[in-house]
Amino acid sequence: MTKDVIALTPKMPDTRSLLTGLYAGGPELNLTATDDGAVIQLTTAAGLPLVSVEAPVLVHVPGEAERLLGPQPAVPEPPFWWTEARASTAVPEAESLAGSVCGRLTMLLGGTTWPPEAAHTARVTVPDDSAEANVSAPSSILPAVDVLTDSTAVVLADRPVVPLTAWLSDILRITAQANRALHLVTPPHVRLTLPMRTALGGAPNRWVIQDPAGGYYDGLSGVRLVWREGTFTPAAATAAPAFTATATPAGQRQLTVSFRTVHEAAADLVIGRGLEAAWRHLTGAPPAGWSTAEPVNLPWSTRRLTDLARDRAPAPTHLVVIGAPHHPAIATHRITRTTAGVAEDTVLTLGHTDPADVPLGTLDSLAALLVEEHGLTTMLTTLRHARADLTLPAHLEAPPLPVSFTLGPRDVRTIGLAHARRPPLAANPRQLGSPANPAFHYPLGDGTDAEAWTALRILSDHLRNGSEA
Numbered sequence: 001m002t003k004d005v006i007a008l009t010p011k012m013p014d015t016r017s018l019l020t021g022l023y024a025g026g027p028e029l030n031l032t033a034t035d036d037g038a039v040i041q042l043t044t045a046a047g048l049p050l051v052s053v054e055a056p057v058l059v060h061v062p063g064e065a066e067r068l069l070g071p072q073p074a075v076p077e078p079p080f081w082w083t084e085a086r087a088s089t090a091v092p093e094a095e096s097l098a099g100s101v102c103g104r105l106t107m108l109l110g111g112t113t114w115p116p117e118a119a120h121t122a123r124v125t126v127p128d129d130s131a132e133a134n135v136s137a138p139s140s141i142l143p144a145v146d147v148l149t150d151s152t153a154v155v156l157a158d159r160p161v162v163p164l165t166a167w168l169s170d171i172l173r174i175t176a177q178a179n180r181a182l183h184l185v186t187p188p189h190v191r192l193t194l195p196m197r198t199a200l201g202g203a204p205n206r207w208v209i210q211d212p213a214g215g216y217y218d219g220l221s222g223v224r225l226v227w228r229e230g231t232f233t234p235a236a237a238t239a240a241p242a243f244t245a246t247a248t249p250a251g252q253r254q255l256t257v258s259f260r261t262v263h264e265a266a267a268d269l270v271i272g273r274g275l276e277a278a279w280r281h282l283t284g285a286p287p288a289g290w291s292t293a294e295p296v297n298l299p300w301s302t303r304r305l306t307d308l309a310r311d312r313a314p315a316p317t318h319l320v321v322i323g324a325p326h327h328p329a330i331a332t333h334r335i336t337r338t339t340a341g342v343a344e345d346t347v348l349t350l351g352h353t354d355p356a357d358v359p360l361g362t363l364d365s366l367a368a369l370l371v372e373e374h375g376l377t378t379m380l381t382t383l384r385h386a387r388a389d390l391t392l393p394a395h396l397e398a399p400p401l402p403v404s405f406t407l408g409p410r411d412v413r414t415i416g417l418a419h420a421r422r423p424p425l426a427a428n429p430r431q432l433g434s435p436a437n438p439a440f441h442y443p444l445g446d447g448t449d450a451e452a453w454t455a456l457r458i459l460s461d462h463l464r465n466g467s468e469a
Helices: 015-025 064-069 094-109 128-132 166-177 194-200 241-245 273-283 302-312 360-374 409-415 417-421 451-468
Strands: 004-009 030-033 039-043 049-054 057-059 080-087 112-114 152-156 181-186 191-193 206-210 216-218 223-228 231-239 253-263 289-291 317-322 329-338 341-352 376-385 401-407 430-434 437-443
Touching (some): 004 094, 015 039, 015 049, 049 094, 049 166, 094 112, 152 166, 194 206, 194 329, 216 231, 253 273, 253 360, 273 329, 273 341, 360 376, 360 401, 376 409, 401 451, 417 451
Parallel strands (some): 152 181, 181 206
Antiparallel strands (some): 004 080, 030 039, 039 049, 057 080, 206 216, 216 223, 223 231, 253 341, 317 329, 329 341, 376 401, 401 437, 430 437
């Protein structure tokens, strides 16, 4: 598996320190960069990829290194610089070269290297015959991809948690534009962050687990896979035993609140206020940080978030938002221009180690707050038995169960007040908002009964029939 090495330094990697690290393999190696300069690549004279180094990121958010890398000795206090090097699988010496690149950075700038044992400062000699190594990933197309076929880009990774880095985000975008799949291949112990899971999506992309017992299986469904005609495809309908053998620790829960708000495209519009209000309501504190990728590096600021969205408009903006380390919470946030104005789609997930701590009793008041002050159109809340640290393991976890659904005033007007007020459910909805512009909050369950999915289906069919009338 490909080894990633990360330098965490209190000082910015300037040109001199970067060159000292990049020349760990000697001046005979070539340096190339992507068009936007986000990735610098070390290659042999023949153009064979060795190490890719992402542009350094200044991390202001406490706990971010620990969230993605695990407990670390002597991690610099934020703000610190995160410089990530990725070794190619094409050449055996590439992993040592990545360690020397990061080791030299920490020697000059202070800080630490992850994993600590990878760091050194020795020169790494790459044999002249390395150009004969078997590699099928042209660096000019997709830097540091391990295998590239007509249909699939394969990335190998072995780290505790695979986040949605800027580099992986670019790989997903490029493969989608080229009608290729991205297949992320990892050992079974690797976990994904929720933003990485969301970005990976469904078919044709896959999370592929290399089974120690032999073969491969899908990390999300457990289906056995085989490499055939340049891609991973299902080999059997049954799940691999390793996928079903491990259980999530008892008592751990994830509460997910998925909601959309819509606002007029006014000059004084501030993006992110609905997300911040929901975060404060459920956790008692605002978000800690935000970014367009992981690691999340910027301190929370609705002003800076709004500036970015305005700069990117009319193109959509995708963000990752993180909470304080002592209260696991993470969100993906998408901002788009629509015919109705500016839409914000948020998926906010909170982790709890004790089911008694899940704030189910606050959902009614949260719905009312978002309806009355933040232009809520819809909100679905679910609860599931899953890891409280909000990472996704490569084994079976319980599916989410619906808890409640909220319909905003705009859709109530479309469906009709009388129809929206009388769904064929056991529990009556709660009316929110003003009498002249009402919304409805529909309770569906307490997150323990799978019949809540039936209730949600009945409610959806009922509301759809009203909108079609």
